[in-house]
Amino acid sequence: MRSLEDVGNLKGNSNAYTRWATFGPYYAMFPIDFAFDIVNKYSEPDDYILDPFAGRCSSVYAGGVLGRNSFGIEINPVGWLYGNTKLQPAEKQEVLNRLLDIYNSRNNYTGQAYQLSRFFRMCFCVEVRKFLLAARTELNWKENNVDATLMSILLIYLHGKLGEGLSNQMRQTKAMGVNYSIRWWTENGYEKPPKINPLEFIAKRIEWRYAKGTPEIETESKVIFGDATIEIETLIEKANQKNIKFSLLFTSPPYWSIVDYYSDQWLRLWLLGGSTKPKFNPDKHKRRFNSKIDYYNLLDTVFGRCAEIMADDATIFVRTDARKFTLETTIEILKKYFPNHLLRQQPKPFKKRTQTELFNHTNKLPKDKYGEVDIILTR
Numbered sequence: 001m002r003s004l005e006d007v008g009n010l011k012g013n014s015n016a017y018t019r020w021a022t023f024g025p026y027y028a029m030f031p032i033d034f035a036f037d038i039v040n041k042y043s044e045p046d047d048y049i050l051d052p053f054a055g056r057c058s059s060v061y062a063g064g065v066l067g068r069n070s071f072g073i074e075i076n077p078v079g080w081l082y083g084n085t086k087l088q089p090a091e092k093q094e095v096l097n098r099l100l101d102i103y104n105s106r107n108n109y110t111g112q113a114y115q116l117s118r119f120f121r122m123c124f125c126v127e128v129r130k131f132l133l134a135a136r137t138e139l140n141w142k143e144n145n146v147d148a149t150l151m152s153i154l155l156i157y158l159h160g161k162l163g164e165g166l167s168n169q170m171r172q173t174k175a176m177g178v179n180y181s182i183r184w185w186t187e188n189g190y191e192k193p194p195k196i197n198p199l200e201f202i203a204k205r206i207e208w209r210y211a212k213g214t215p216e217i218e219t220e221s222k223v224i225f226g227d228a229t230i231e232i233e234t235l236i237e238k239a240n241q242k243n244i245k246f247s248l249l250f251t252s253p254p255y256w257s258i259v260d261y262y263s264d265q266w267l268r269l270w271l272l273g274g275s276t277k278p279k280f281n282p283d284k285h286k287r288r289f290n291s292k293i294d295y296y297n298l299l300d301t302v303f304g305r306c307a308e309i310m311a312d313d314a315t316i317f318v319r320t321d322a323r324k325f326t327l328e329t330t331i332e333i334l335k336k337y338f339p340n341h342l343l344r345q346q347p348k349p350f351k352k353r354t355q356t357e358l359f360n361h362t363n364k365l366p367k368d369k370y371g372e373v374d375i376i377l378t379r
């Protein structure tokens with residue numbers, strides 16, 4: 001069985017496990033060594049572990065690599081694709097072949113590439129626009145693992161610092177708005193997107209990613225794409241049929257009123273078939289949680305249903321926001337569903353400026369009043 005020592009330095013890139021561990025830039029994500037430490041400390045090989053708000057799926061991946069059966073649920077296709085790929089990347093040659101297919105069909109999209117809005121014309125050169133339109137139309141990422149692997153690699157490099165992605169100068173973790181980006185490029189001398197050959201650029205990144213091999217995950221570990229309030233029922237049914245009890249619930253739910261994973265990821269969501277500009281999403285779980293009632297109900301449903309498949313002596317480890325409403329709601333609900341557990345809190349104040357703070361979602365609290373808190377329930 002692979003131990004934490006066998007995996008090695010998680011911040012290095014020296015083997016397949018560490019190189020795939022950080023696959024996928026995401027927002028409010030677990031540091032990868034933290035995910036491995038928690039799985040290692042609070043569960044045993046062959047145990048079942050669960051993350052109903054999996055994000056880029058570091059918890060599920062750490063569990064799989066360390067020989068635990070790990071299940072996650074994620075509603076945002078960007079996070080789900082990252083997780084799905086790192087748990088089961090397709091064969092390198094098949095991904096390269098598919099890349100070539102997509103590249104070869106790019107000229108069918110020339111007309112559309114010129115019709116894209118000013119934002120896209122400033123963000124990507126025409127060769128990249130044609131290629132992205134071909135990928136957006138032709139990759140069957142929901143059903144086919146080769147296509148899912150290629151698409152998740154494209155999502156990583158879709159935007160970032162000049163030279164590190166396919167775009168003009170952008171941030172990597174989140175996409176800025178349309179007007180803001182146009183104004184910023186114009187004022188800072190970035191009117192023209194860089195000229196990039198997408199085939200060469202992406203093929204090089206695929207070679208790098210696969211250079212140390214792919215992770216071998218022997219346990220049953222997977223991430224379900226969908227809403228945890230619904231998909232948890234599939235897991236409950238499966239657990240009941242097979243008489244399985246989970247020994248670790250390790251998760252970080254969305255924080256009330258803070259992050260909007262849909263508008264932050266709007267450009268990646270466009271590549272997955274979504275709208276050409278950031279758009280308000282009417283689904284209450286696919287936008288920022290501004291309603292306290294919806295937020296309470298989400299945690300109440302998900303933690304309540306998870307409790308049904310947790311072993312009596314399971315550990316519950318929840319990392320959340322330190323701000324009052326999120327923290328108090330989470331504690332109240334966890335106490336309700338795990339009444340016989342001992343609950344302790346470990347504050348994790350932010351030491352440096354966070355993404356959330358950088359992008360003005362701070363609610364203007366003094367620095368020492370926010371950060372994150374780990375809530376740990378044990379028997």
Ligand SMILES: C[S@@+](CC[C@H](N)C(=O)[O-])C[C@H]1O[C@@H](n2cnc3c(N)ncnc32)[C@H](O)[C@@H]1O
Binds near residue numbers: 026031057075228
């Ligand atoms: C704080 S993030 C988790 C980050 C994760 N720990 C990581 O390391 O990437 C919360 C996640 O919950 C997801 N989420 C929000 N509502 C959900 C729902 N109803 N069902 C499943 N996932 C949901 C969001 O899309 C987001 O990825």
